[in-house]
Amino acid sequence: MIDFQTVLDTIHQEIGSRKEWGNVAAYIPELADIDNNKFGIHLIDFNRKNYSIGDSNESFSIQSISKVLTLAMALGLVGEDLWRRVDVEPSGDPFNHLSLLEQENGIPRNPLINAGALVVADVLVSRLKNPKEEFLAFIRKISNDPSIKYDEQVALSEKNTGFRNYAAANLLKSYGNLSNDVDVVLDFYFHQCSIAMNCAQLAKTFFLFINRGNCMQEQTYLNVNQAKRINALMLTCGFYDEAGEFAFEVGLPGKSGVGGGIVALLPNEFCVATWSPGLNKKGNSKLGMEALEKLTSDTDLSIF
Ligand code: GLN
Numbered sequence: 001m002i003d004f005q006t007v008l009d010t011i012h013q014e015i016g017s018r019k020e021w022g023n024v025a026a027y028i029p030e031l032a033d034i035d036n037n038k039f040g041i042h043l044i045d046f047n048r049k050n051y052s053i054g055d056s057n058e059s060f061s062i063q064s065i066s067k068v069l070t071l072a073m074a075l076g077l078v079g080e081d082l083w084r085r086v087d088v089e090p091s092g093d094p095f096n097h098l099s100l101l102e103q104e105n106g107i108p109r110n111p112l113i114n115a116g117a118l119v120v121a122d123v124l125v126s127r128l129k130n131p132k133e134e135f136l137a138f139i140r141k142i143s144n145d146p147s148i149k150y151d152e153q154v155a156l157s158e159k160n161t162g163f164r165n166y167a168a169a170n171l172l173k174s175y176g177n178l179s180n181d182v183d184v185v186l187d188f189y190f191h192q193c194s195i196a197m198n199c200a201q202l203a204k205t206f207f208l209f210i211n212r213g214n215c216m217q218e219q220t221y222l223n224v225n226q227a228k229r230i231n232a233l234m235l236t237c238g239f240y241d242e243a244g245e246f247a248f249e250v251g252l253p254g255k256s257g258v259g260g261g262i263v264a265l266l267p268n269e270f271c272v273a274t275w276s277p278g279l280n281k282k283g284n285s286k287l288g289m290e291a292l293e294k295l296t297s298d299t300d301l302s303i304f
Contacts, residue, residue, distance in 0.1 A: 002299050004043050004270070008053040010298065015039065015291045016054065022278030022286030025258040028157035031061060034260075036278040039287055042199035043272040043295075044207060048216060056199040060275050061154050063257030064095060065202065066192040067117040068234060072208075073138050074123045075226050082123065085177055086116045088233060095240045095283065096164045098171060106175020110237040112255065115168045118178065121189045125180045131188050139195065142215045143205040154194035155187075162190060193257075202263050202273035209234075209253070210265045231267060235303070242282040249293040251302030262288040266301055 016039055025031040040055035075082055091100055091109035101108060101115045108116035128134045132150070140146050158165075169186055172178040178185060197205065208215045209231055213222030222230070234253035239246040246254060254264030260277030262285050272295065276287035296302040 004051040007298055008041050008051055011291050011294050012053040015287050022280050024277045027161050030154045034277045039276045040199045041274045042203045044203045045270045059196040059198050061259035062195050062197050062261055063193045063259045065255045065257040065261055066195055067112050068255050070120045071111045074120045077127050086111050086119045090236045090243050092241050101171055106172055106177040112237040118169050122178050122180055122185045125188055132191050150191050151194040151196045155190045158190035199273040199275050203271050206263050206271045210267045210271045239284050242284055251296050251304045256284040258283055260285045264292050
């Protein structure tokens with residue numbers, strides 16, 4: 001039996017003493033003002049035992065990690081039809097690039113880049129009566145945590161600076177791949193990015209991806225196949241143009257956000273969330289990636 005607490009203690013000691021912490025995202029004040037000297041990890045094993053270290057109870061903006069959760073909800077609602085509007089190939093581009101979208105006639109490469117997440121948001125806006133409320137209710141249910149909230153200030157700042165997201169949504173609209181008004185879809189998207197969670201909440205929320213689509217309370221949200229496909233997308237597309245590097249260094253399906261969070265998982269074994277707001281050049285948490293590399297190397301637990 002692996003003693004995960006000792007593993008996390010060792011990672012905290014080693015990674016926490018690094019000199020290079022990366023740079024926090026600067027495009028909105030709510031992220032730019034965060035102290036980059038933060039580092040937390042929370043791990044839940046398949047038996048629902050919890051292990052944590054550092055700033056694991058401090059809330060941060062989950063940002064693009066939310067794309068996996070909207071995808072899960074949309075796939076649960078519309079099933080395979082979703083893949084007519086968004087592909088499942090890695091883009092090899094940064095999260096907000098637009099050139100492939102034009103070359104490929106408005107079909108985003110995958111649901112974990114911004115253009116793909118906007119299509120998924122459009123599906124939810126079409127299908128749900130009160131999209132923002134129902135999406136938040138979905139997250140509160142799968143995490144079993146009614147305290148999770150949107151951060152309205154972050155959502156507003158996203159809106160005020162979201163020029164490339166406006167461009168992507170308009171491009172999608174011009175190709176007929178957005179059914180609703182651009183502003184309505186973007187309002188939903190900016191809110192999903194603004195969700196605040198700590199590492200413990202994030203690891204609990206993602207438990208269903210290690211448990212064949214069943215949350216910690218054993219309620220089913222995805223079938224086995226859907227959970228498998230979302231995990232495959234996290235592995236191949238979860239880190240944009242650094243997805244290959246993450247698979248190479250860490251060897252787990254995962255997803256990052258520019259708030260400095262990363263969630264990664266090994267089906268039937270564990271789900272782990274890290275937070276360190278300093279980012280590397282590709283916009284992924286620098287120390288989070290290093291911590292996860294050490295976790296899978298020290299425990300010899302990865303999908304490979
Ligand atoms: N809100 C950011 C955006 O859409 C999310 C980016 C991210 O976490 N990679 O630009």
